[in-house]
Amino acid sequence: MTGVHFNYLATGCFFLAVLHTLLSSFPFHVGKSLIDYALQKRNDTKAYARWSYFWGVLLRLGGEVEIIFGLWLTVLLVLLAVQLGWDKALEKLELKKEYPEALFVTLLMIISSTQPILNTFKKLIGLFAQKGKESVGRWWFWILTLGPLCGSFITEASAMTLSALLLGRKFFCLNPKPALAYGTIGLLFFNVSIGGTLTNFAAPPVVLVAHKWQWGSLYLLTHFGIMFVLGMVLSNLAYYYFFKKEFQRLELERETLKAESEEAVVFISREETPLWIVGLNFAFLMVAVGIREHFMLMLGELVFFLAFVEATKDYQGEVPWLKACLVGFFLASLQIFGNLQSWWVSRFLNSLSDVALYLSSILLSSLNDNALISSMATVIVPELDEPKKRAIIAGALSGGGLTIIANAPNLAGLSLLRDFFPDGLSSTKLFKVAILPTVFVSILFLVKELFLKQMEKFFG
Structure with missing residues (x-):
């Protein structure tokens, strides 16, 4: 495959991914409807309901923005692998490289979602x-x-x-x-x-x-x-x-x-978070900014932060681990x-x-x-x-x-x-x-x- 043909193929898959992203609400909505229908009819036509649920899940996944570019990147990888072989395909797409920006956003999203940082930010906004x-x-x-x-x-x-x-x-x-x-x-x-x-x-x-x-x-x-x-x-x-x-x-x-119900939505616990936990959360955030170009250092910080959250989970709240990882996957693919x-x-x-x-x-x-x-x-x-x-x-x-x-x-x-x-x-x-x-x-x-x-x- 010549360089010109590869450029056209890569750009074609890219614009298909962009188009897929712009139209992502359609397969998402259709898949959701099929899933709802299958759940309603599962006792009547069991086999049909299972197939409706199966295709509904696939369509809904096809409407998830986080994975769309990864899907089309997989298509491009398979096409190149068939023509050039696996190693050359990986080399062409630079899949052997590290992508620190994707991990950086994932790490920041995880740290910033914790209750100590969110509550501090809420108090700052609340002053106004x-x-x-x-x-x-x-x-x-x-x-x-x-x-x-x-x-x-x-x-x-x-x-x-x-x-x-x-x-x-x-x-x-x-x-x-x-x-x-x-x-x-x-x-x-x-x-x-x-x-x-x-x-x-x-x-x-x-x-x-x-x-x-x-x-x-x-x-x-x-x-x-x-x-x-x-x-x-x-x-x-x-x-x-x-x-x-x-x-x-x-x-x-x-x-x-009621004020109590509103606060229950915002806070998982009314207990005041110790200052040393708040300080360490912000320290993790600052360290992440400082090492943003070093993939392995950020990966190491992520491991330590996961351990810290587990040890102080009563104060950390719900952390969107899966959403953050999907966002990182999207950014790397993009x-x-x-x-x-x-x-x-x-x-x-x-x-x-x-x-x-x-x-x-x-x-x-x-x-x-x-x-x-x-x-x-x-x-x-x-x-x-x-x-x-x-x-x-x-x-x-x-x-x-x-x-x-x-x-x-x-x-x-x-x-x-x-x-x-x-x-x-x-x-x-x-x-x-x-x-x-x-x-x-x-x-x-x-x-x-x-x-x-x-x-x-x-x-x-």
């Missing part, structure tokens, strides 16, 4: 949400504002995990109408994608280019952070006032619930596929103007993990000028909320909130609600860049 009259709307706004901004310090994966868990306990548990539910998860994905730009060491798309392009935290703050924070806050306010009547309904719903797309992505971006480069970066980020677009940017042209660099990274960050696969932590948020979308998450509805803040921030960015160009011309 409970100032004045506490309400569903205030919790919603501050979780979607402060939560993503924490991604600039504790990484996007942790910010997504904490924000999703708190939204589940403070908002989604009240059964909001679908329009607001989709608006919320769209804002969550978008805000987390742009919320890591206050520093140069937390968001993966930024980390991959910051050192090579010599972008310090002050540069990120002035060129991206301030603008993105403004866009985030204004987008949250716009959605809040648009759904104001629904928030009022949810507030009435919340007030009918990264492998994404690396195989550099042959056409680099050509596509190479000769575009600044505005076209920005818009193209948004589009490509919706089809790939935005960190991959950022990584490719460092090798497209040896010497990109600053406006083009900013256009690529801003586009990658701005497009990180348009689809489930656009930003690595998105799937972590979906996994934690999946139960509130029993029919699966519609990719079309997600795109519709996420495009509005994306367009708004895009206008802010383009106006800011135009202003900078005019200032450069004015001062010579």
